[in-house]
Amino acid sequence: MLLGGAALLIAVVIPLVAPDYLVPLLGKFLCFGIAALAMDLVWGYAGILSLGHGLFFALGGYGMGMYLMRVIAGEGVYRSNLPDFMVFLDWKQLPWYWHGFQSFPFAMVMSLVAPGVLALVFGWFMFRSRIRGVYLSIVTQALTYAATLFFFQNAAGFGGNNGLTDFKRILGASLHDPGTRKLLYVASAIALFGTYLLCRFVVTSRLGRVVTAVRDAELKTRFCGYESTNYKLFIWTLSAMLCALAGALYVPQVGIINPSEMQPSNSIEMAIWVAVGGRGTLGGAVLGAWLVNGGKSWLTAALPSAWLYALGALFVAVTLFLPDGLVGLGSKVGSKFRSKSLRPPT
Amino acid sequence: MSAIPVTPLEDDDRPTPISSAPIPAAARPELALWVENLSVTFDGFKALTEVTLTLEKGELRCLIGPNGAGKTTLMDCITGKTRPDSGAVYLESRMNDLTKLSECRIAELGIGRKFQRPTVFQGHTVYENCELALAGKKGVFRTLFARLSAAERTRIDEILELIGLQDHAKRQAGLLAHGQKQWLEIGMLLAQAPSVLLIDEPIAGMTHAETERTAELLRSLAGAHTVVVVEHDMEFVRSIARRVTVLHQGKVLAEGPMAQIQKDPRVVEVYLGV
Ligand SMILES: Nc1ncnc2c1ncn2[C@@H]1O[C@H](COP(=O)(O)OP(=O)(O)OP(=O)(O)O)[C@@H](O)[C@H]1O
Ligand SMILES: [Mg+2]
Numbered sequence: 001m002l003l004g005g006a007a008l009l010i011a012v013v014i015p016l017v018a019p020d021y022l023v024p025l026l027g028k029f030l031c032f033g034i035a036a037l038a039m040d041l042v043w044g045y046a047g048i049l050s051l052g053h054g055l056f057f058a059l060g061g062y063g064m065g066m067y068l069m070r071v072i073a074g075e076g077v078y079r080s081n082l083p084d085f086m087v088f089l090d091w092k093q094l095p096w097y098w099h100g101f102q103s104f105p106f107a108m109v110m111s112l113v114a115p116g117v118l119a120l121v122f123g124w125f126m127f128r129s130r131i132r133g134v135y136l137s138i139v140t141q142a143l144t145y146a147a148t149l150f151f152f153q154n155a156a157g158f159g160g161n162n163g164l165t166d167f168k169r170i171l172g173a174s175l176h177d178p179g180t181r182k183l184l185y186v187a188s189a190i191a192l193f194g195t196y197l198l199c200r201f202v203v204t205s206r207l208g209r210v211v212t213a214v215r216d217a218e219l220k221t222r223f224c225g226y227e228s229t230n231y232k233l234f235i236w237t238l239s240a241m242l243c244a245l246a247g248a249l250y251v252p253q254v255g256i257i258n259p260s261e262m263q264p265s266n267s268i269e270m271a272i273w274v275a276v277g278g279r280g281t282l283g284g285a286v287l288g289a290w291l292v293n294g295g296k297s298w299l300t301a302a303l304p305s306a307w308l309y310a311l312g313a314l315f316v317a318v319t320l321f322l323p324d325g326l327v328g329l330g331s332k333v334g335s336k337f338r339s340k341s342l343r344p345p346t
Numbered sequence: 347m348s349a350i351p352v353t354p355l356e357d358d359d360r361p362t363p364i365s366s367a368p369i370p371a372a373a374r375p376e377l378a379l380w381v382e383n384l385s386v387t388f389d390g391f392k393a394l395t396e397v398t399l400t401l402e403k404g405e406l407r408c409l410i411g412p413n414g415a416g417k418t419t420l421m422d423c424i425t426g427k428t429r430p431d432s433g434a435v436y437l438e439s440r441m442n443d444l445t446k447l448s449e450c451r452i453a454e455l456g457i458g459r460k461f462q463r464p465t466v467f468q469g470h471t472v473y474e475n476c477e478l479a480l481a482g483k484k485g486v487f488r489t490l491f492a493r494l495s496a497a498e499r500t501r502i503d504e505i506l507e508l509i510g511l512q513d514h515a516k517r518q519a520g521l522l523a524h525g526q527k528q529w530l531e532i533g534m535l536l537a538q539a540p541s542v543l544l545i546d547e548p549i550a551g552m553t554h555a556e557t558e559r560t561a562e563l564l565r566s567l568a569g570a571h572t573v574v575v576v577e578h579d580m581e582f583v584r585s586i587a588r589r590v591t592v593l594h595q596g597k598v599l600a601e602g603p604m605a606q607i608q609k610d611p612r613v614v615e616v617y618l619g620v
Binding site: 202205206207209210212213215216217219220221222223224225226227228230231234 | 425427448449450453454458459461465466467468469470474477478479484485486489490491492534538
């Protein structure tokens with residue numbers, strides 16, 4: 001009921017009443033909500049503190065960006081069949097990995113599958129060598145850092161530090177048209193609720209219980225006959241793909257994707273969203289993403305240099321005072337209130 | 347598995363040599379598990395040296411020995427947690443050398459284990475703990491869509507009643523008392539329905555009455571299952587043991603019926619005499 005009401009409000013009412021200039025910003029928040037769910041799945045439920053999820057988000061974004069570039073082939077500044085940055089680099093041919101991206105379905109599948117395969121392979125090595133805890137966080141952070149450096153290179157074929165931008169159309173609709181932006185917003189809202197329902201299904205299934213059991217006592221699950229590595233790999237890969245979905249929806253709404261999207265601090269921010277909202281709650285993670293990003297939008301406008309300090313302070317404060325995040329605080333206050341109101345009058 | 351007759355206690359009075367000399371085929375009992383020349387070192391420290399041990403199907407064996415004798419390490423090797431430097435562990439046939447398999451594969455083959463320190467899934471309810479332990483296929487996608495069948499529900503209810511936690515089914519396992527956690531872990535072991543049970547110090551933290559119930563439970567499990575119990579409480583060992591193996595400094599010091607072990611001067615010197 002509550003969920004349905006919220007879904008209706010977010011997906012239908014807001015795009016009708018919000019001013020046009022706000023729609024892409026709110027759409028962006030919905031994408032962050034999806035990424036927060038992905039992060040909560042892997043950290044909150046499986047105890048895997050990934051500090052590399054920004055990479056999967058960005059890769060999904062690049063997949064979408066490649067479609068948006070290819071679909072306007074011939075309409076760039078140089079009227080070439082190649083994207084402008086390739087012409088600028090004096091490339092004569094489309095690199096092999098750009099083929100097929102003019103097709104929307106292909107690009108969408110690749111946006112999810114490529115990050116998924118990367119997560120699967122990387123995760124397999126990581127979990128098989130029993131890397132966990134702080135080491136895992138560092139390794140994932142290193143992965144996204146390495147990827148940033150790679151994407152910065154012009155030779156990589158992803159537009160170097162400028163990334164991919166100057167998009168014009170998606171599926172024939174102009175990206176500058178407010179109507180298209182509203183549709184993208186609605187698509188993001190639907191994706192958010194779909195992701196929420198999927199995550200809910202996963203964490204309430206027996207698999208979800210096994211995954212939390214692996215988090216709490218991995219060896220015991222192995223002695224119960226569960227190959228814990230496969231369970232971690234499943235959640236990790238699913239989470240990476242959901243993050244990629246968020247990135248793919250994000251890019252047409254912000255109009256650009258470049259390597260700064262995968263820089264290490266972005267991944268850390270994702271972890272902070274979840275910590276603020278409350279780990280292992282799904283809804284709390286989304287709430288955390290919205291509050292932190294709301295604060296960020298406001299603060300970067302009012303006091304641009306203060307954001308990083310504020311973020312650091314927030315992280316320390318949450319770690320010290322709100323170990324279960326806002327949702328944990330809410331349920332604590334709620335139960336106190338209830339026990340007070342239930343107490344017989346003296 | 348259930349067709350194995352319970353060996354009467356009196357039968358166990360004959361002394362058996364520890365040596366791995368072949369037993370005549372006619373007299374050879376069906377073996378559940380055997381350990382051959384197992385050696386483990388930790389940074390040069392010999393935790394186990396050439397340990398050889400055979401377990402007959404359906405027997406209840408007690409493993410005793412002073413602290414640091416290597417009892418837990420032996421269980422670690424059997425269950426795949428620790429890889430031995432040399433030696434082998436076979437389950438039922440020579441086809442399965444357990445020292446080459448993963449923990450979950452070994453569990454799947456039918457070896458269940460209770461840890462020395464009670465280990466349950468703290469964040470899950472008592473009921474969910476039993477659900478997770480239930481026997482069955484444990485692949486990722488199967489688990490994603492798994493639902494408890496009516497038979498499984500009945501089984502869990504039976505187990506909860508047996509371990510006396512039926513009123514705590516919805517309670518978070520982390521909130522249980524120490525003794526209750528021990529019981530829950532035993533219950534999970536039952537849910538897993540293994541053919542060989544390795545039970546490390548089951549009665550620590552239990553009251554006298556609980557200890558007696560544990561002894562009763564273990565005795566009832568033997569026969570249909572092969573049970574190995576590690577315990578320091580000699581009275582408890584006496585109450586359940588048919589055969590006893592004494593480990594000392596990583597070696598098998600003696601093996602035989604309890605009555606004989608208690609009189610063995612070497613055992614008295616290193617362990618019982620204390
Ligand atoms: N992972 C390990 N690394 C290093 N040493 C170890 C390890 N595990 C066990 N040991 C050592 O091996 C020896 C045997 O330990 P083990 O736990 O098997 O003894 P135990 O017979 O179970 O003793 P207790 O009755 O105290 O439980 C001990 O000296 C212990 O310190
Ligand atoms: Mg021990």
